[in-house]
Amino acid sequence: APQPGTMDDRKKIGIGLTTFGCAFTALGVMFFFDRGLLAMGNLMFLSGVTTTIGPRQTVKFFVKPRNQRGAFCFLFGLALVLYGWPFFGLCVEGYGFIALFSGFFPTVLIFLKRVPGVGAVLQLPGIKYVVTTILGKAQQLPV
Numbered sequence: 001a002p003q004p005g006t007m008d009d010r011k012k013i014g015i016g017l018t019t020f021g022c023a024f025t026a027l028g029v030m031f032f033f034d035r036g037l038l039a040m041g042n043l044m045f046l047s048g049v050t051t052t053i054g055p056r057q058t059v060k061f062f063v064k065p066r067n068q069r070g071a072f073c074f075l076f077g078l079a080l081v082l083y084g085w086p087f088f089g090l091c092v093e094g095y096g097f098i099a100l101f102s103g104f105f106p107t108v109l110i111f112l113k114r115v116p117g118v119g120a121v122l123q124l125p126g127i128k129y130v131v132t133t134i135l136g137k138a139q140q141l142p143v
Contacts, residue, residue, distance in 0.1 A: 010051060010052075014048050014051030014053070015048065017045075017052075021041045021046070021047075024041030033086040033087050033090065035081065035086045039081055062100075069096075070097070070098075073099065074096030074100055077089045077090065078093060081093065109134060109135060110135070
């Protein structure tokens with residue numbers, strides 16, 4: 001059995017797929033909403049999340065009642081991208097992504113504040129205001 005706090009190979013591969021999925025999506029946006037890059041990015045992101053937390057946990061996450069609207073928009077946006085409407089698909093998908101994963105943003109921001117280069121960027125005046133607003137709202141949420 002793996003030690004607590006360590007990552008097995010499956011999770012490492014899943015995190016890699018998720019990272020490549022985000023990178024391909026960013027490239028797809030930079031190349032004027034290139035349909036192929038966006039589709040590959042979306043599929044890698046979904047397969048990375050599934051590989052990281054497991055298929056059963058992924059399905060549980062997407063079908064939770066509070067996540068259903070975000071999951072529908074995310075998957076509908078993915079379908080629009082695959083169908084050939086990348087701009088509209090990415091807009092719908094973006095709303096779904098925010099609806100699905102907004103609960104994780106404070107955790108990600110706390111982690112990023114500790115990363116040497118990124119932490120300095122998060123301390124810049126305009127960005128610091130947004131970060132403290134997000135972290136402040138997270139502290140007001142019931143546990």
